[in-house]
Structure formats: structure tokens, C-alpha cells
Amino acid sequence: MKISLTKRPFLTLTRGFEGLVSVVILCVLIVYPLGTLLIQTVFPHIFDYHMSWRLSFRPLQEVFQNSGNLAAVFNSLWIGVMAAIFATILGTITAFGTVFSPKGLARLIHALTWVIFFTPSYVIAQGWLILLQDGGILSQLLNLPMGWSQWFFTPMGLVMVMGLRYFPFVHFAMVQAIGHVGPELIRAARLAGAKRIRRFVSIWFPLLAPAWMAGASIAFAEGFGDFGFAAAITPQMQLPLVSYQIYSALNEAPVSYATAAGLSLLVILVTALALWLQFFLLSRRSYATVSSATRVEQESPRHVGPSGWVSLILAGLAFVMPVGATLMQSLWKTQTGGMALSNFSLDAYQSILSPRGDGLSSLVRSFLYALVAAVFTSLLALFIASQMTFNKTPAAKFANLLTMATIAVPGVVLAAGFVFAWNAIWLIPLHLVLYGTPICLALAFIAGSLPYAIRLQLGAMSQLSPNLLMAARTLGAKRLTVIWRIVLPLVRETAISTFLMTFTGTIFELPAASLLYPAGAPPFAVDIASKFNAFLWSQGAAMTIMGLIVVLGSYGFGTMLLRRGLSIHRQVPDVGAVLQSMEGRNVYSCNECG
Amino acid sequence: MSISKRMLAGLGLAGIAAVAVTSLNGLPAAQAAAKPRQLIFYSAQGYDQAMATAFQKKTGIIVKLDDDSTGNIVARMEAERSNPHWDVAWFDGDSTMQALDNEGMLLRGFVPNDVSNYIPLGRSLIAPDRSYYPTGVTAAAAMAYNTRQVPAKDAPKTWADLLKPEFRHAVAMNDPSISGPTFPFVAGIMQQMGRKNGQNYFQKLKANGLRIFQTNDNTLSALLAGQEKVIMIQDSALTNAKVKGEPIKIVYPKSGVYTLPGVIAIDKHAPDMAAAKEFVEFVLSQEGQRVMLNPANGGGDSYFNPVIKGMKPDAARQQTGIHWYRVNPLTAAHQENSIKQWFNENITH
Numbered sequence: 001m002k003i004s005l006t007k008r009p010f011l012t013l014t015r016g017f018e019g020l021v022s023v024v025i026l027c028v029l030i031v032y033p034l035g036t037l038l039i040q041t042v043f044p045h046i047f048d049y050h051m052s053w054r055l056s057f058r059p060l061q062e063v064f065q066n067s068g069n070l071a072a073v074f075n076s077l078w079i080g081v082m083a084a085i086f087a088t089i090l091g092t093i094t095a096f097g098t099v100f101s102p103k104g105l106a107r108l109i110h111a112l113t114w115v116i117f118f119t120p121s122y123v124i125a126q127g128w129l130i131l132l133q134d135g136g137i138l139s140q141l142l143n144l145p146m147g148w149s150q151w152f153f154t155p156m157g158l159v160m161v162m163g164l165r166y167f168p169f170v171h172f173a174m175v176q177a178i179g180h181v182g183p184e185l186i187r188a189a190r191l192a193g194a195k196r197i198r199r200f201v202s203i204w205f206p207l208l209a210p211a212w213m214a215g216a217s218i219a220f221a222e223g224f225g226d227f228g229f230a231a232a233i234t235p236q237m238q239l240p241l242v243s244y245q246i247y248s249a250l251n252e253a254p255v256s257y258a259t260a261a262g263l264s265l266l267v268i269l270v271t272a273l274a275l276w277l278q279f280f281l282l283s284r285r286s287y288a289t290v291s292s293a294t295r296v297e298q299e300s301p302r303h304v305g306p307s308g309w310v311s312l313i314l315a316g317l318a319f320v321m322p323v324g325a326t327l328m329q330s331l332w333k334t335q336t337g338g339m340a341l342s343n344f345s346l347d348a349y350q351s352i353l354s355p356r357g358d359g360l361s362s363l364v365r366s367f368l369y370a371l372v373a374a375v376f377t378s379l380l381a382l383f384i385a386s387q388m389t390f391n392k393t394p395a396a397k398f399a400n401l402l403t404m405a406t407i408a409v410p411g412v413v414l415a416a417g418f419v420f421a422w423n424a425i426w427l428i429p430l431h432l433v434l435y436g437t438p439i440c441l442a443l444a445f446i447a448g449s450l451p452y453a454i455r456l457q458l459g460a461m462s463q464l465s466p467n468l469l470m471a472a473r474t475l476g477a478k479r480l481t482v483i484w485r486i487v488l489p490l491v492r493e494t495a496i497s498t499f500l501m502t503f504t505g506t507i508f509e510l511p512a513a514s515l516l517y518p519a520g521a522p523p524f525a526v527d528i529a530s531k532f533n534a535f536l537w538s539q540g541a542a543m544t545i546m547g548l549i550v551v552l553g554s555y556g557f558g559t560m561l562l563r564r565g566l567s568i569h570r571q572v573p574d575v576g577a578v579l580q581s582m583e584g585r586n587v588y589s590c591n592e593c594g
Numbered sequence: 595m596s597i598s599k600r601m602l603a604g605l606g607l608a609g610i611a612a613v614a615v616t617s618l619n620g621l622p623a624a625q626a627a628a629k630p631r632q633l634i635f636y637s638a639q640g641y642d643q644a645m646a647t648a649f650q651k652k653t654g655i656i657v658k659l660d661d662d663s664t665g666n667i668v669a670r671m672e673a674e675r676s677n678p679h680w681d682v683a684w685f686d687g688d689s690t691m692q693a694l695d696n697e698g699m700l701l702r703g704f705v706p707n708d709v710s711n712y713i714p715l716g717r718s719l720i721a722p723d724r725s726y727y728p729t730g731v732t733a734a735a736a737m738a739y740n741t742r743q744v745p746a747k748d749a750p751k752t753w754a755d756l757l758k759p760e761f762r763h764a765v766a767m768n769d770p771s772i773s774g775p776t777f778p779f780v781a782g783i784m785q786q787m788g789r790k791n792g793q794n795y796f797q798k799l800k801a802n803g804l805r806i807f808q809t810n811d812n813t814l815s816a817l818l819a820g821q822e823k824v825i826m827i828q829d830s831a832l833t834n835a836k837v838k839g840e841p842i843k844i845v846y847p848k849s850g851v852y853t854l855p856g857v858i859a860i861d862k863h864a865p866d867m868a869a870a871k872e873f874v875e876f877v878l879s880q881e882g883q884r885v886m887l888n889p890a891n892g893g894g895d896s897y898f899n900p901v902i903k904g905m906k907p908d909a910a911r912q913q914t915g916i917h918w919y920r921v922n923p924l925t926a927a928h929q930e931n932s933i934k935q936w937f938n939e940n941i942t943h
Contacts, residue, residue, distance in 0.1 A: 047676045049698070049863075068938060133819055240943065248771050250665075255672040419673035428677065436679050514666050515673065519634050519680075520658030530661060532811060536893070 019395035022384040026402050029447040033417030034409065036424065037261045044258040047420055059258030063266070072240040073266060076224050079155055079162070079241070084220035086163030088212050090314055091170025091219075097311025098171070099178045105308050110175075111559075112315035115552065117168035118501060119323070120508040121228025123544055126532075127322025128152075128161050129232055130329050130541075137325050158233060162223050164318040169222070170215030177211030178204075217278040218407075221271045225410045227511070242267060243410055250416060257416060264413040272405050323548065330541035348542035359527060359543050366513075366524035367550065369438075370506035373445035377453050377502040378495050380446070385457030386487060390469075403451040411448055412511035418444045419515055436518055444512040449505055453498040460494035461487070500558045504551040632656040633869045636671065638664040638685035638774070639856060641885060641892030648885045649876050655869045663809075664690065664774035675699060681870040684729070684858040684877075686828075687774050688719065689781065689926035691726045691857045696927060700725040701860040701867075706875045716901025718920055719855045726859035729877050730886065730898035733851035733916065734779035735767065736829040741841045743823045750824055752847045753783070756799060763803035764823035766813050769942055771934050773809045775828040775854050781926040781933055782852025786919055796941050806942045817842065828854065830911075834894030837910045844912065850919035856898065880904060 036047075041059050045052040063069055094113060098106045116124075131137050132149045139148060151157055185207075189199050223229075230244035242263060249260040333343050352359035388396045422443075423435035434440040464487065472482045488495075513523040522530075524547060531540035635646060635657050646657035660670070664685040671683060671694065678699070685691075694700055702725045709727075712720070719728035737756070739749050743764075750756055756765050768776040784792035796804075805822065807813040810831045817825045818840055829851070832844045858877055860870040876882045883905045889896040897911045907913065926933075 047673075049675055051676065068943065071943075133816070133821065136819060250669045255669050257673065416669075416673060419670070423674050423677050423679075425677050433677065435674070435677075514662060515670055517660070518658070519636070519660040522661065526662065529663075537815070 019387050019391050019393040019399070022387045022399050023395045023402075025380060025384065026399055026450075029443060029450060030402065030406050030409075030414070033414060033421035033444075033447065034406070035417075036420035037257065037413065037417040038265055039261075040258045040420075041261045041265060047257075047424075051425070059256070060262050062256075062259055063262035068240055069242075069245055069263065072242045072245045073270070075155075075239055076242040077270065079158060080220045080224035082155075082159040083162035083166060083223040084216045086159055087166040087219040087223075088170045088216045090163055090167035090318075091215055092174055092212060093307065094167065094171045094311040094315055095174030095178060097305075097307040097309075098175055101304055101308035101311070105304055105312065109308075109311050109315050112312075112319050113168045113171050114555065116165065116315070116319050117172070118504040118551065118555070119319075119548065120505075120510075121165060121226050122232055122510065123228075123326065123508065123548070124165050124322045125161070125229045125232035126544075127324075127326045131321055131325035137328050153233070155239060158229065158239070161233070162226070162229060164314075165229075166219040166222055167314075167318070169218045170212055173211040173215040174208060177208050213278050213281065217274050220274055221407070224271060224274075225267050227410060227412060243412075246410060247412060250412065257420075260413070260416065264410065267413075268405065268409060271407075275404060275407075326541045326544050330538055330545050332538055348536075348538035349546075352539060352542055352546065359524075359539075359546070362522050362524045362527040363543075363546065363550065365521060366507050366547075369442055369445060369523060370503045372442050373449065373506045374499045374503035376442075377446050377449050378499040380450060381453035381457045381498050382488075382491070382495055384450075385454050385461055386483065388454070388458060389461040389464075399454075403454045407451040407455060409451075410511075411509065412515075414448055415444055415512035415515040418447070418512065435516070438518055438521070441512065441516045441518070441523070444516050445502075445506045445509060448509065448512060449498075449502040453502060456498050456501070457491060457494055460491045464490055496558055496561065500555055503554055507547055507551055630654075630656055631866060631869055632658055633682065633866060633873055634658050634660070634680045635873070636660045636662075636667045636680045636683045638662060638667050639886075639892065640895030641888075642684065644885050644888070644891035645877065645882065648882070649873055652876065652881075653869075653872060655866075655872070657873075665772070668694070671699065678861050678863050679865065680861050681864040681866055682858060682860055682873050684856065685774065686732065686854055686856050687778055688721070688726065688728070688855050688857045688923035689778060689921070689930060690774065691859055692721065692923040692927035693930060694859070695721065695723065695725040699862055701862045701864065701870075704860060704871060704874075706871070706878055708875055708878050711878060711880075711902050711904075713901055713903055715853075715899075715918060719853065719857075719901065721857075722924070726857040727874065727878065728855035728901050729858050730883075730900055731853050731855045731918070732775075732898045733829040733846065733918075734775050734782055734854035734921070735826040736832060736851055737824055737826055737845040737847065738817065738832045738835075738842045739824045739845070740817050740820060740822070741843055743820060746843070749843065749845060751845065752849060753795065756824060756826075757802050759802075761802065761824055763805075765799065765802065765825070766805040766807055766816055766822040767826040768809055768813050769806050770937050771942070775810065777930065777934065778854045778921050778926065779826065779852055780937055781929065782919060782921040784929075784933060785921055785925065786850065786852075793936065793940070796937070800941050804941070830897040831894050833897040833908075833911050834889075837889070837897075846912065846916050848917065850917040852919050852921045854921075855901070856895075878902060 039046065042055060042057065043053055044056055044059050045054050094109060098109050101109070129136070132152045133139075136149070138144065185203055186199060189203055194202065225243050227243045227247060230241040230247070246260050246263045246267070249256050249263065330348050331344050331346070333345050333347065384399060388399055418440060419435055422440050423433055427433045434443070468486060469482055472486055477485070508525050509523075510525040510529060513525050514529070517523055517526060524543070528540050528543045528547070531537075531543060631654070633649075633655050635642070637659065638661070639645075642659055642661050646659045649655065650657045660667070660680075662670070664687060667683060667685055668690060671678070671680060674680070675697075683691075683694075691700070695702070702723045704724060706727065709720075712728075715731065716728050719731065721727070737750055737753075748760065750758075750761065755761070767779075770777040770780045780792075780796070783795060786792075787795060805816070807816060810827045813822075813825050813827050814831060814835055816822045818835070829844060829846075832842065836842055836844065858874055860867070860874060864870045877886075880902065883900055883902050885891055886898075887896055887900065887905065887908055889908060889910070897908050899907050899911070899916070
């Protein structure tokens with residue numbers, strides 16, 4: 001049944017207006033900056049000191065004629081696909097392990113998965129490198145011979161660590177979906193004599209298709225455009241990836257923004273194609289598992305099964321290995337000193353925390369940026385997602401398309417767009433040159449996380465039954481009252497999730513921070529990078545660990561807030577919702593909800 | 595009701611946070627009202643923060659530093675080219691600076707008042723159109739070996755020694771497309787040996803198992819971890835590792851090492867031109883050089899050879915026996931694309 005709360009023209013008008021506001025916000029934050037970059041693929045000289053509208057297809061030609069670029073796209077594609085498949089297998093295991101484990105263990109697996117989810121790729125990639133390289137931590141611990149880790153520097157090694165990094169996307173989607181399937185179907189199957197394998201093949205697998213496909217497609221999109229792994233590991237294995245090609249187009253003198261724009265266009269198109277393909281496959285049949293019938297509550301098992309243990313080991317491995325390696329590094333005096341007791345010290349932490357060190361001030365600075373970005377991102381996501389869910393105006397449809405298309409735009413691309421967009425000469429008479437101010441960087445942080453946050457909220461809001469809202473309206477509640485008293489309380493979990501996600505993401509965000517920070521006030525990630533650049537490995541690692549502690553602390557604090565006083569049935573913050581919103585079925589057709 | 599209270603608290607938090615960030619970083623609008631002089635300073639040098647502090651203390655001009663890798667600095671300068679914010683830019687690599695000059699981004703013809711302080715090597719590295727000035731010089735690459743893996747008698751002495759079978763699969767360098775100091779090294783080899791022989795040399799190295807890492811950082815860590823026996827990277831980074839007690843020895847080949855000057859330039863459209871000029875003169879003064887040469891200020895970057903009269907390099911740096919081969923930045927900048935592309939297609943991949 002379609003939602004139609006009212007048909008009065010006045011309200012339609014105000015709703016149209018609100019929808020328009022959503023689109024304007026998205027345009028200012030995302031479309032305009034991306035546009036200023038992408039337009040340079042055909043007008044490469046519009047941002048020269050002497051602006052010129054001379055049309056030229058040379059940048060595009062260069063992108064497609066350079067064999068390195070095409071090889072990079074091809075590599076990224078197949079490695080992205082393999083990593084997504086591996087992530088799907090891992091995520092499926094951990095999801096089943098979580099659902100069918102006692103509460104305590106389930107929480108632990110879930111918390112680990114969360115931490116992996118928001119730990120930045122480059123931290124994880126760097127950690128694996130420290131751990132596995134020749135003479136690295138593992139070879140020092142176990143006295144391994146030179147070359148033992150050759151396998152790691154192959155595409156298969158890359159697929160493995162990427163899978164371990166991206167499985168949370170699948171995990172979150174699956175946990176929620178498994179919960180929705182409910183025990184009644186399984187019981188029915190059991191009664192009919194179906195064995196475990198048969199139940200998996202005939203019931204779980206097909207019914208969970210939307211969830212694992214959504215998780216897999218995001219894992220693919222993330223892996224395809226990922227820069228962390230490209231920067232840390234692939235240079236050692238001579239395997240060009242497309243994200244790395246973009247980076248080098250921006251970092252090689254002479255810098256070519258036109259080439260970077262052309263490659264970015266390619267990345268956006270491939271990602272959009274992957275998501276579209278997934279929508280197309282899913283739209284051919286119904287996967288409705290959520291019905292209004294009263295549910296039998298699934299009881300939590302008392303004993304830990306094999307899937308629980310395997311999940312714990314997997315999630316533990318994916319987190320403890322790279323982060324433990326980073327911790328070890330932060331405690332070493334010299335790289336070659338290795339495991340000797342005399343090589344351990346807290347010097348790195350001391351020098352960062354000392355009043356002369358700049359690590360602390362940049363951490364505080366990033367903390368504030370993260371706070372601002374998280375507050376605005378979660379509020380904007382709430383507003384825009386509610387527009388998109390409850391008002392089916394063309395503007396809302398456009399906003400939907402936009403958030404889908406831009407969810408996987410590489411951070412460095414959006415950041416470069418921000419420089420052009422907010423430093424443009426046409427802003428000078430308007431006094432709107434925001435580039436070089438903290439506002440510009442804060443806007444970039446918001447823009448980077450907003451598409452994700454909106455998808456997250458869309459997933460949550462799509463679960464609200466329109467009947468509930470209609471009932472409130474029928475009883476005479478005003479629109480604002482409905483939103484304030486009914487919608488908000490029901491999606492606040494997700495709001496807190498978006499808040500946490502943006503917060504932790506911003507603390508470690510590097511590409512936007514590096515290109516946009518106001519001179520004299522470097523954010524935390526820039527400081528970490530400069531420590532590694534200056535061979536201060538221990539200090540860089542120590543700062544990474546400190547950042548992780550802040551992030552973990554905030555996460556713990558956030559989940560504590562969530563649990564206290566709020567009656568939560570789900571065990572976890574509602575990240576699965578974003579993946580569910582990617583499944584399409586909930587977002588625009590709430591037909592089966594009523 | 596508690597919900598709405600929470601929401602209100604959330605909104606309040608948003609406001610507080612917004613105020614916090616603006617007050618922490620300072621809005622330019624607020625600064626414009628007070629109008630203290632300020633210098634926007636983009637730099638990739640390790641000692642840039644110390645120099646900024648020293649200059650600010652001396653002149654009262656507020657220095658706002660953007661410290662990043664050379665690649666990021668140049669990317670930022672290029673992105674702002676229609677409306678530049680920076681006054682002074684400073685990094686290693688005259689061919690990179692020359693490329694920016696070729697685009698007309700740099701102030702030409704400026705003559706600092708202390709230009710007579712240069713020693714001959716320094717004078718030879720000044721841009722022909724005086725768009726940038728050398729502030730010190732390092733070798734774009736020297737050789738270094740891991741003393742735990744290579745006994746001193748087997749150490750390489752010339753570039754050609756690296757082609758020997760005992761260094762098969764044991765030599766590494768950086769990617770010139772990514773690492774700032776590496777392009778001048780590759781360009782230097784090609785200028786000294788000739789393009790064809792130079793390309794030949796790298797192809798033979800590749801046939802002998804040369805590995806390419808991204809930057810100094812990755813390559814050095816591969817040497818220290820024992821993955822490689824010999825590496826070719828910027829000598830100041832090598833000196834720094836040696837000072838820290840890592841087991842390496844540095845070799846300067848007799849045939850020469852290639853000049854990699856730190857170069858400083860002023861924006862053609864500098865918001866505060868006078869402050870920019872004052873800063874460049876401070877860098878070229880003995881007072882400024884002393885700040886740069888202190889490893890406590892600059893870490894590895896402080897181990898450079900000064901090009902200003904009366905200045906001595908840090909004691910940790912090899913003082914004699916370095917034969918400098920000057921890389922022509924005009925030619926290098928001109929050939930940059932073709933050399934990098936050749937290297938990328940034939941050596942890196």
C-alpha cells in the first residue's frame with residue numbers, strides 16, 4: 001500500500017520545498033565540488049590563472065591511451081570482485097556465528113567487527129605490512145627465513161587482507177537479515193525433515209540473497225576505490241590499481257587534475273554499474289521477510305557452537321593482527337632492534353604527549369572537527385532521509401540517485417573538488433572563498449560521510465510502518481509532532497550510529513584533511529602521515545594507537561549511551577540498515593510493510 | 595519527554611562544537627579585521643616548523659605553515675592556481691620547481707639582499723630567471739648497504755657494481771613517479787650517461803632483480819628489514835637512519851652523485867609579497883641556516899650540505915669525497931613526463 005498522508009496542495013508545496021532543500025544541500029556539498037573537478041576532463045583550463053573555456057578531449061584521450069591506466073582499472077576490478085567474494089564468505093560465517101551464539105560472545109564478535117569497520121584502511125594495511133614483511137614482527141617472533149612472506153605480496157595476499165578488512169559490510173547486512181528470517185521457517189523445514197545443508201541451500205541462502213548481495217556490492221565498491229591498501233601494499237608488488245593511479249596523477253609533477261578527473265569518472269561509472277546490477281538482479285523477485293504477523297522471538301542459545309568460535313577467531317584475526325603489529329611498532333626504539341627487551345620503550349608516546357610535541361594539539365583539533373562533522377552529518381542525514389522516505393517528490397528521487405552515485409567517490413577526488421569549488425574566482429566578490437578556512441574542511445568531512453549516513457537513515461526509516469504514521473495523523477498529530485514524537489525516537493539508534501561512524505571516520509580521514517586544512521592548523525591524520533614520511537615510525541605508530549584509543553573510547557561511550565535507558569532489542573547499533581537500504585526493496589517501495 | 599531533552603541537548607552540542615572549531619582555528623574574517631601581517635608557507639622540509647617559529651619570533655609576522663609531502667604541496671598549489679593563497683613554497687627538487695615556473699606560477703627576477711653569500715655550488719643552482727633559490731643540497735641518491743648482510747669488502751663502489759650477480763634480487767630504489775627525490779636521480783643518470791645508456795643501465799638493473807618501492811620510507815624499511823642488501827635513496831634519509839643506530843653504511847660513487855637542492859620560491863601573486871621576500875632572505879642568512887642545520891629541528895632533512903658561505907654541515911654527514919654532478923633542471927623539467935613514463939612502463943611495471 002502506498003503512503004499518502006495527505007493530498008492538500010499547501011502541504012504538497014511545503015514538502016516540495018523541503019525536498020528542494022535536501023537537493024540544494026546535496027548540491028552544495030557534493031554535486032558542485034565534484035562537478036568542478038569532472039568538468040576539467042573536457043575544459044582543462046577553466047581553473048587556470050587566466051580562465052579559458054577552450055574545449056579539449058586530450059585529458060580523456062590520455063586516460064584511455066595510457067596502457068597503465070587501463071591495466072589499473074582491470075586489476076582493481078578483478079581484485080575488487082575477489083575481495084568482495086572473500087568478504088562475503090567471511091561475513092556470512094561471522095553473521096551466523098553471531099546470531100547463533102550466546103549473548104556475551106555475540107557482543108564480542110560484533111564489537112570486533114565494528115572496530116574493523118571504522119578503522120581506516122591505511123592503518124590496517126600498514127599494520128599487516130609491519131607484521132608480515134621480511135624481517136617484520138612475525139618473522140622476528142618465529143625466526144622465519146627471508147622471503148617467507150612472498151605470498152603476501154601477490155594479488156591473492158591482497159585479496160585476503162582486503163577480505164578481512166571488508167567483511168563487516170556483509171556481516172552487518174547478514175546479521176539483520178538472519179534476524180528477520182525468523183525461526184518459524186526453519187522450524188517448518190525441520191518438521192518437514194530437511195537436513196542442515198538442505199536448510200541452508202533452500203531457505204537461508206535464497207532468502208538472504210539481498211543482504212549478502214548488498215554487502216558484497218558495497219565491499220566491492222569500497223575495495224575498488226580503496227586507497228589505503230593501494231598506498232601501503234601495492235607499490236611493493238608492482239600492481240597498479242586505479243585509486244593509486246588517481247593519487248599519482250595528483251602527486252606527480254606536473255600535476256594533472258584533468259587525468260585524475262577522467263579516472264575518477266571511470267571509478268564512479270564502474271561503481272554505479274555494480275550497484276545498478278545488484279538492484280537489477282534483486283528487483284526481479286520479492287524477498288520479503290518482514291511481515292506484520294506476530295513473531296516468535298528467537299531465543300539466544302546457551303552454548304557456543306563451532307560457528308561462534310570460528311567467527312571469534314576470524315574477527316579477532318582481522319583486528320588483532322594489524323593493530324597489534326602497530327602497537328608493537330609504537331613501542332620499538334629502532335626498526336632493526338626487534339624483539340629485544342632493550343628495544344622497548346615509551347619514548348614515542350612521551351615525545352608525542354610532551355608539551356613541545358604537536359601530536360596532542362592536532363588530536364584535539366581533529367576531535368573537534370569530528371564532533372562538528374558528526375553532529376551535522378547525523379542531523380542532515382535525518383532530515384534528508386526523512387524527506388526521501390516520506391515525500392515521493394521528484395526532488396527526493398533525484399536525491400536518492402545522488403546518494404547512490406556518490407557513496408563510493410574516493411575521498412581524494414571529493415577533496416580535490418572542494419579546492420576548486422570553494423576557491424573559485426567567482427566566489428571572491430561574494431566573499432565566499434571558504435577554501436583555507438576550517439569551515440571548508442568541516443564541510444568536506446560532512447560531504448564525505450553524508451551519502452553513507454543518508455543510506456543508513458533510509459534503511460532505518462524504511463522499517464517504520466506507514467500505518468503507524470497514519471494512525472498518529474488520524475488522531476490529529478501535526479506533521480512536526482509526528483516526526484518529533486514518533487519518527488525520531490524510532491530512528492535515534494541509527495542517528496547515534498551515523499554520529500559514531502562519522503566521528504571515528506573523521507579523526508583518521510587523510511585525503512581531505514591533507515588537501516584542505518588551513519595552513520598552520522594540521523589535523524591528526526596529516527600529523528601521522530608526516531611522522532611516517534619523516535621515518536619516525538614509532539611515533540607515527542604511537543599516534544595511530546592514540547587515535548584508536550580515542551575512537552574506541554568514543555565508541556564505547558556511544559554504545560553505553562545507547563544501552564542505558566533505551567529499550568533496545570537489537571544487540572547492536574544499526575549499521576546493517578545502510579546495507580539494507582542498498583537492497584532497494586525498502587527504500588522506495590514500502591509496499592510489503594503494511 | 596526525555597527524548598526531546600536529548601534532542602535539544604544534541605542541537606546545543608552542535609552549536610557548541612561549531613563555536614569550538616571556529617575559535618580554535620580562527621576565522622580569516624576575524625583576522626582580517628585585526629590585520630596582523632601573515633605569511634602562508636607551504637613546505638615539505640623537516641625543519642619548516644622551526645624556521646616558521648624562528649621567523650615569527652624575529653619579525654612578528656605570523657607564519658601559517660602547511661607541512662606536507664612535496665607531492666601534496668604541489669598538488670595543492672596546482673589546485674589553487676586560479677586564486678593562490680600561498681606566499682612561499684619550499685621543497686627538495688629544482689626540476690619540480692622549474693615545472694611550476696614554466697607554468698608562470700612563480701615570482702621571477704627577485705634578488706635577495708644576501709645573494710652574495712652563496713658558495714659557487716649554490717650560485718650554480720639558482721634558477722636562470724631567478725624564480726627560485728637553493729637553500730641547501732643533498733644527493734638525490736647515494737648507495738647504502740645493510741652491514742648485517744653485506745661485509746665491507748663486498749660493498750658496492752660504483753653504480754655499475756649493482757649489476758653484479760651477488761646483488762641479484764637484492765637492490766631497491768624508489769618510484770620516480772611518486773618519490774620527489776628519485777626523479778632527479780633518474781634524470782641525473784640519464785644526463786650523465788646519456789639517455790640511451792641511462793635507460794640501458796636501469797633495464798640491466800631490472801634484469802638483475804631491481805625492486806621499486808614507493809618512497810624513501812618504504813625502501814629504507816625494506817633495507818632495514820633485510821629484504822634488500824643495497825638501496826639507492828636520498829643521502830639525508832640514509833644519514834638520518836645511520837645516526838639513529840641502524841646498521842647501514844653509505845657509499846658515494848666516485849662517478850658522482852646528483853644534486854638535489856632544496857629550493858624556495860615566492861608566489862607570483864603572493865598575498866603578502868614583502869613578508870615572502872623577507873622570509874626567503876631569512877632562510878639564506880646564517881641565522882636561518884643554523885636553525886635548519888640542527889637535527890633537533892629538522893630530523894633527517896637537517897643532514898644537507900649548506901650552500902651558504904661559512905656554514906658547515908652536521909658532523910654526522912660525510913664531509914669529503916662527495917663528487918657533485920649538477921642536474922640541469924631545465925632539461926630535467928622538459929623531459930620529466932617522458933622519462934617518468936618510460937620508467938613507469940619499462941622499469942616499475
